[in-house]
Amino acid sequence: MDAEITLRVDGADQPVTVDTRTTVLDALRERLGNTSPKKGCDHGQCGACTVLVDGRRVLSCLMLAVAADGAEVTTAAGLANGDLHPVQRAFIDHDGFQCGYCTPGQICSAVGVLEESDGELSRAEVAERMSGNLCRCGAYPGIVAAVEQAAGEQR
């Protein structure tokens, strides 16, 4: 069955007709041409599809588009506002990627981490809070350093 919904994606209202079984991830990538979130596993294990829905980090492969009707969806591509977002800057500063496939998910997740935490984060805490985002290239040292930097700047 089809449903007409509107997602507010990276600041722009996007009316779209989707099958009720469509995930937010597929709606973004296949219907709206926003390929920033990646499909690594399609079952919640890799984090590559992480986006922010109404400011909270969620796995877009595990959320139905119809359940996100009217919601504000932010992808890594929509974080930059003229200048790069501080988390994006930090990933560049610390080489927090290699192939880049996991990066949009890592960045949205990191923005979620900063939102969820209110204070200093140890390395171990950053690693724990980022544990839902896998990186097959093993860029973890750079990723953790980037999140530490962004958390430090936030304080």
Add this chain to the structure above:
Amino acid sequence: MDFFRPDSLAEALAAKAEHADAVPIAGGTDVMVELNFDHRRPAALLDLGRIVELHEHGRQDGKVRIGAAVPYARIIDELGRELPGLAMAARTVGSPQIRNRGSVGGNLGAASPAGDSHPALLAANAEVEIASIRGTRMVPVKDFYTGVKRNVLAPDELITAVHIAPATGAQQFSKVGTRNAMVIAVCAFGLALHPDQKRVGTGLGSAAPTPRPATKAEEFIATELDWESPKPLADSVLRRFGALVAEAASPIDDVRGSAAYRRHALAVLARRTLGWAWSEHLGGGRRACA
């Protein structure tokens, strides 16, 4: 596939009564995996996301009442002091993104023997609040599971909440897995001291077709513990407790571990968690995590 999105519990119950085949979806962390992999093709989904009553927690008759769809992240942040055992279990679920969405109601709905909230709910003697248009009933959690991924829900019923008495003593949760994040438990154990009732509650996970308490171990330890003038526990008592917990299991061999390994590991988890909880009781101190 039809998609129902009720705004209130009353509407949701009416929808469930009319469409018994509609699959409830809370956080979606189990349901969506089944949909994406075509393991399940429901005729309809019943989205619980908008129902405020299911996303609240509060006190009722001295107990903590947690709405079925309250995500683990909020249980950890907001209920860690009253319900330390459940909060410990919640901390081990999946990943932060999974904990932002996944709920105890969903864990109960799925009724997987590997669900991490079950051992904590069993140890704390939680009760499950179940509702339909016919009315509301309370089911002790030990009677809730009826088989592998089966529970007592009738087709027109929804889980609306769990009720748990705030902790009166130390609680522990421990699980064996290959790493910290995103693993299904090889086995898990929950333990709660109830000094007010002079007893110890237990719960086993991934150890039998359904989550279950280790009743003989509970009976044994209740006679061994001196609640009036607590003393350190003899190693032989801890070992006997561990052995009885292992006996309560009827585990299987699978890719995650053999039945023999699970039994062995459960005995170790039981012995350790009781040791930790009892030293906390003796010292009045508190161990943060297993």
